[in-house]
Structures are given as C-alpha cells and as structure tokens.
Amino acid sequence: MSRPLDIQAIRGEFPILSRQVNGKPLIYFDNAASAQKPNAVLDAMSDQGRTAYANVHRGIHTLANETTEAYEAAREKIRGFINAGSTNEIVFTKGGTEAINLVAYGLAGEIEPGDEIVLSVMEHHSNIVAWHFLRERHGAVLKWVDVDETGALDMAALEAALTPKTKLVAITHMSNVLGTVTDAREIVRLAHAAGAEVLFDGCQAGVHLDVDVQAIECDYYVLTAHKIYGPTGIGALYGKAAALARLRPFQGGGEMIEVVEKDRVTYNEAPHKFEAGTPPILQAIGFGAALDWLGQFDKADVLAHEQALYERAYEAVRGVNGLTVHGTAPGKGPVLSFSIDGVHPHDVAQILDRYGVAVRAGHHCAQPLMTHLGVSATARASFGLYNTLDEVDGFIEALHKARGMLI
Ligand SMILES: Cc1ncc(COP(=O)(O)O)c(C=O)c1O
Structure with missing residues (x-):
C-alpha cells in the first residue's frame, strides 16, 4: 500500500523548503540540477x-x-x-x-x-x-x-x-x-x-x-x-x-x-x-x-503530480509573446526550458531569484544542444514531487515581472 501524495506533509520533511530567499518563501525549481534531501536521508x-x-x-x-x-x-x-x-x-x-x-x-x-x-x-x-x-x-x-x-x-x-x-x-x-x-x-x-x-x-x-x-x-x-x-x-x-x-x-x-x-x-x-x-x-x-x-509513493502518482506542475507552467507561458519553450515532445518529463527574445536567461534567473524563485540559466552542460537550438543558453524550471501548483503560479507571476523589467 503506497503512501498518499500529501504534498504539504511531504514538504514538512524537507527542512530547507521552509526557508526564505531574499525575504520571500523559497520556490525551488532547480530540481534537475540537484534535488533537496528529506530528513529520512539526512x-x-x-x-x-x-x-x-x-x-x-x-x-x-x-x-x-x-x-x-x-x-x-x-x-x-x-x-x-x-x-x-x-x-x-x-x-x-x-x-x-x-x-x-x-x-x-x-x-x-x-x-x-x-x-x-x-x-x-x-x-x-x-x-x-x-x-x-x-x-x-x-x-x-x-x-x-x-x-x-x-x-x-x-x-x-x-x-x-x-x-x-x-x-x-x-x-x-x-x-x-x-x-x-x-x-x-x-x-x-x-x-x-x-x-x-x-x-x-x-x-x-x-x-x-x-x-x-x-x-x-x-x-x-x-x-x-x-x-x-x-x-x-x-x-x-x-x-x-x-x-x-x-x-x-x-x-x-x-x-x-x-x-x-x-x-x-x-x-x-x-x-x-x-x-x-x-x-x-x-x-x-x-x-x-x-x-x-x-x-513509499506510487511512481505513477508522483509522475502525475510532476506532470500537472509542468502543464500548469507550460499553459501559462506558451502564449507569451517572444517566449519560446524548448522541448514539447509527447511524454516529456517535468522540465520547462525557455528563452525570451532579446533577453539573456541569466538576467531572467537573477530577477526570479529576487522573488525567491530558484531556476537555472545557462547551457546546462549541453552545448551541442544549444547549437542545435540556435541559442547560447536557456532558462530552466524543473519540478520535483514537493513542488506545488501555488509555487508554479508564484513563478509565473515573478516571470511576468521579470519580463516587464527586461523588455
Ligand atoms: C542528463 C545528465 N547526465 C549526467 C549528469 C551528471 O551527473 P553527476 O552530477 O552525478 O555527475 C547530469 C547532472 O547534471 C545530467 O543531468
């Protein structure tokens, strides 16, 4: 019998998720680089x-x-x-x-x-x-x-x-x-x-x-x-x-x-x-x-939750003028890479950080792919099982503010 996916209870097992960054609650969307560790591991x-x-x-x-x-x-x-x-x-x-x-x-x-x-x-x-x-x-x-x-x-x-x-x-x-x-x-x-x-x-x-x-x-x-x-x-x-x-x-x-x-x-x-x-x-x-x-968790439940986070983010950004999402293959994992015309991804990531949102920007150790995509870098939000739909909304709000400042 798998443990139900109670995200708030799960978050309580990750001490780092309750900290603040730049005076804002941390929204950790850099899971593809490294995930946070629960008490059970520590x-x-x-x-x-x-x-x-x-x-x-x-x-x-x-x-x-x-x-x-x-x-x-x-x-x-x-x-x-x-x-x-x-x-x-x-x-x-x-x-x-x-x-x-x-x-x-x-x-x-x-x-x-x-x-x-x-x-x-x-x-x-x-x-x-x-x-x-x-x-x-x-x-x-x-x-x-x-x-x-x-x-x-x-x-x-x-x-x-x-x-x-x-x-x-x-x-x-x-x-x-x-x-x-x-x-x-x-x-x-x-x-x-x-x-x-x-x-x-x-x-x-x-x-x-x-x-x-x-x-x-x-x-x-x-x-x-x-x-x-x-x-x-x-x-x-x-x-x-x-x-x-x-x-x-x-x-x-x-x-x-x-x-x-x-x-x-x-x-x-x-x-x-x-x-x-x-x-x-x-x-x-x-x-x-x-x-x-x-x-402890059912893998299908975990993936469905992570996909829901991705979908919420994707739906929110897909129509945004000048914003390109890289990677839309069917069945893809919960990773949202994007670029905004005329804006360096590092600037996006830096402004998001001011709002407590941790995303990665750069070539992601994948330079041949960057060449293939015709960009030097992308910004990347990647989701984990402790992330919430509210955090996705917080990220989107911060992204709109960043965009407003940069273009
Ligand atoms: C797809 C992929 N391969 C390999 C690695 C390297 O793994 P490690 O950090 O354990 O050396 C990473 C980590 O960034 C990765 O994302």
Whole structure:
C-alpha cells in the first residue's frame, strides 16, 4: 500500500523548503540540477555515522560488519529500484559522470580507430566528453543523432547511424534540458540488431520514470543519487554481468584486487573490481535511504503530480509573446526550458531569484544542444514531487515581472 501524495506533509520533511530567499518563501525549481534531501536521508547518514560507522569490507569487528551490511543493503535497494537481476551488476560510483567515465575507460582497450560511438545532440557533457576521450586517444568516431522540432529523438536517423563499426550507443533516457524521454526499448532493439551495446544516461530519468533495466535490456544504465533526493558524491552504474566482466577496471587500489604481487595483479569480481579504495560509505547509505523514501509513493502518482506542475507552467507561458519553450515532445518529463527574445536567461534567473524563485540559466552542460537550438543558453524550471501548483503560479507571476523589467 503506497503512501498518499500529501504534498504539504511531504514538504514538512524537507527542512530547507521552509526557508526564505531574499525575504520571500523559497520556490525551488532547480530540481534537475540537484534535488533537496528529506530528513529520512539526512538522518540515515548522520545516524549511521553516529552509531555504526567503520570502513567497509575490511574488518571482522562489529562496526565494520554493521557498516558493510548497511552499504551492501543500499546496493540491494538500487538493484531493486531499477530491477537489475543481481547486486553484482550494481557498481557504486561518485555520481553519473564517474559512471560514464568508468565505462569509457573500461571499453578503451576494445576501441580500434574508426570504431563508432553514437550519441544524440541532446546529451549532457558527461555523456559526451568521456566519449571524446575515446575519439582523441583511440581514434573512435562520434556520430550524432538529431532531435526534431519538438525535441524527440530522430529514430530513423539513429537507425541510419548504426553500422557494423558501431560499438556503443550512448543516449540519455531523459534530457536535462528538453525533458525528452527516449524510447529505451526500441533504441536497444535497433542497436543490438546492429551488434552494438547501449548505455543510457538515466541521471534525469531515474527520479521520474519507472526504470526496469531487464525489460529495457540495456547493457549499461547510469544513475546519480543527488537528483533522486539523495546525497551528492554517490551514483551507480548498472552493467549486465557479462559487460562488467569484460570492462577493464577504472581505478586501481584497495578492495578491487584479488592478488597483488611485485610483478602481477589479479582483480576482484564485479562490482568490487570497480570500487577501488574506501567508497563514499555514508553517501551510499543515504542513497539507499532516498530510494526507500521515494519508494513509499506510487511512481505513477508522483509522475502525475510532476506532470500537472509542468502543464500548469507550460499553459501559462506558451502564449507569451517572444517566449519560446524548448522541448514539447509527447511524454516529456517535468522540465520547462525557455528563452525570451532579446533577453539573456541569466538576467531572467537573477530577477526570479529576487522573488525567491530558484531556476537555472545557462547551457546546462549541453552545448551541442544549444547549437542545435540556435541559442547560447536557456532558462530552466524543473519540478520535483514537493513542488506545488501555488509555487508554479508564484513563478509565473515573478516571470511576468521579470519580463516587464527586461523588455
Ligand atoms: C542528463 C545528465 N547526465 C549526467 C549528469 C551528471 O551527473 P553527476 O552530477 O552525478 O555527475 C547530469 C547532472 O547534471 C545530467 O543531468
């Protein structure tokens, strides 16, 4: 039985939401950059630190065992969250960026000059620059798939980009700028038919969608905790067991080895072979707590609420003279990116901040997309489950005032 979506009660669990900014109640619409954390997450980390903290996997004493249990329990929660088949397929990383770099580094030894990596123009720099490394250092060729005027991925172009040289398709599951949700199952079907593996950047999708990596059949899936009401400094890479077994380890150090001698080293099995050194233990436990917290609610209820927030905002701005909304693909996530003719998005964001409204302005780490859209930056309001329709109205009122001052 899921917990009802009582937004006022939920807001009460996020201490930061009751603060004021510039003398106004905070309206936090920067969730796509990082979400706020409920008491359940903050408490899980501080309780563990205060009552049962030691290093993991190293000791036979009680605290080490208790900490290891909590750390491994968090791995199990992530497994369940995306319905992976085994906890051995879940690698803790320090975030989404590190998870993608781990795969790029791990695959590097298999890349021959001319091998192709297919990306979309709406990728976050995390899912671009790691592949540029393979281009610069190993001669990989990056192939780019466009989005149409609504921001939907051009599936025909994706299919046309696949060749026998395609090693990997690395695509977002939800764009951090447009909100576009990609057809993950169909992308995998096309890529696998061409003999290529698929990595999904799920950094935005994780918090909004019901992700099932076994149903999608992807080879890799990337999550980051800080956008799922969890802490910073922790994320996860899902990799199919066979894929992780093939990948070269990313970093060398303690815990990722089997045997170390003066002239040879052998590695531990996945996931440990990718977790060199002391991991972010409390953060991993906080990640697990965030998934427990979010898991109380029905995902469909959460998404319906977030969509209602988006729709209210979209309906309010769509007719405004000189205002363009970027990303209107059907089924998109709750992210409203927009530009106003003749006005720099930073100025919009700065004035909104005076009214207590936190939105992001800039290229959103998606410069190829900005080029595609023909803008240098956009303003972005992104919604989370603790946001309210009244906050959307407050944002729209402040936006009209900002517009009045700037044009
Ligand atoms: C789509 C997307 N991919 C990757 C990242 C990077 O994730 P992290 O901040 O965990 O490194 C972000 C975060 O901004 C993102 O929005």
